[in-house]
Amino acid sequence: MTARSTRRSATTRSRIAAVGAIAVAGTLLLTGCGDQTKNKDRGSGDTSAPLADSLPDEIRQAGVIKVGSDIAYAPVEFKDKSGKTTGIDPDLADAMGKQLGVRFEFENGTFDALLTGIRSKRYDVAMSAMTDNKSRQQGVDPHTGKKVGEGVDFVDYLTAGVSIYTRKGQTGGITGWPDLCGKKVAVERGTVSEDLAKIEAKKCPSGKKLTIEAFDDDQQAQTRLRSGGVDAVSSDFPVAAYAVKTSGGGKDFEIVGDQVEAAPYGIAVAKGNEQLRNALQAAMTAIIKSGEYQKILDKWGAGDGAVKESVINGGK
Template sequence: MTAGNTRRSAARAPRMAAAGAIAVAGALLLTACGDQTEGAKDTGGKEAAGSKAPLFDKLPKEIQDAGVVKVGSDIAYPPVEFKKDGKTVGIDPDLADALGKELGVEFQFNNGTFDTLLTGMRSGRYDIAMSAMTDTKDRQEGIDPESGKKVGEGVDFVDYFTAGVSIYTKKGEGKDIKTWDDLCGKKIVLQRGTVSEDLAKDESEECVKDGKKKISMEAFDQDTEAQTRLRAGGADAGSSDFPVAAYAVKTSGGGKDFELVGDQVEAAPYGIAVSKKNTELRDAIKAALEAVIDSGEYQKILDKWGVADGAIDKVTVNGGS
């Protein structure tokens, strides 16, 4: 299954998107987003231990003192981040652990619904948001994608992965759906606040312009809820970032529930969101990610989760469009 830029309209990019030819077969030996904040842990003595890490001095003093980077994440988005045996696992947690070793601090994941993560970061609940979040100009500038109006302070992104949006259906029911055009007059389920939702709205408008029926949409707080709705026959199709959709296809019902249809579209970068006021933390994370890539640990993590084709070659800040 290869990525394709086949959109009719110049729509926005996905919550997460894995560009390139990430094959479904053998591509996802994966196993993750929720709503209760995990309790803070005792960080006594961590500053002294952390100060020996190679990039500790790049961190803001308050992070050095705390010994912790508080991460806002929707921990129900497998394989990016999810719960397994009571632990937070996935691509993002593994990368965060690697960043923590370079910086000498713990990256502590706190569960929240996806569309509240940036608000939580701005309020100080989180230091960063890391949750398969697509780096877009709208998010950089604090623009509401529907109204086009500025609704809040924008954020900076340290980009760490690339992915695209996919459509999936119940097994054996995808023969009439190959592209977004085929969803005109049909119902789709997806996660609220994601690029899949933005894309569905844009494509629905195109359907109406072409004299067809609009796309009916049902949005949920979590992607897993959308999958449950589709599994029960409550929609014609679902949409999410390719790695997530492919993981659901591979694992749900032992691979008997869903199938991917068509190509993934809208390849775009995932970014770690940081307040524009906290450039010191942003630059420290960028330096740590560069070190993780140079050491080879980055490649090992992506290989572990079967998403190596989404790897980046160079760390950029605000590379989304």
């Protein structure tokens, strides 16, 4: 999770975040995707909160919602200099936690394993700039069309698109996806960016192969671009914009072309867990109505991606 074209298909998926300039700056403290980093200071744990009774009994009694997240995706979720989990998603979770009387405990994991973590009950939900689309809802592999799981439900909360960026002053003539033919692009594994790159690779003419390098997290892709190992990186717009703003003091990268594939971010919840899903939707609706939601998005430069209401499974 646009100044963009919109050609989303049911086969694509992403982590996208919003139109508008990213107004935040600062140095990103990275965390390894394999870490299990728990952020225990979020939420009130107050069972007298307005929506506490809407939660499943076991979660209300525990006072915790366990969240699977790839916490290396600034400004959506990342570690600040003190090691605290921060960003758009954690701030929204904080606000929702006050409505629900629980804290949201973020655990770090690789992005492409988050839905598996929900199925295994390692996490109650996944909140990680995850695009809501039909393939995820249905548990279908977007490339093969084969069933790979029972699917998840999404509580939608933001709209965003996908961008391409290059080394600053070294665009190589790249202005959009077709220009990647004959070049190398780095992406995060399991994202819409990887899906789009694979789709584009099939369209490239003979002798102009698009080489795709997929990494466990976006920071690795950025490092590869910074070193000159690839020609471009694709990621969600807010992440691309944040990288352009902060890396090398704004001297490392530049965004090329328009955003594409505008779609909603959603909080993923296991099929059959309607009570938790509906409680999360009620909490998101409450902070949207109170105005706290818009303040959080504006804080991170993502206000243009705000939604007027939270819906369930709004992705296509």
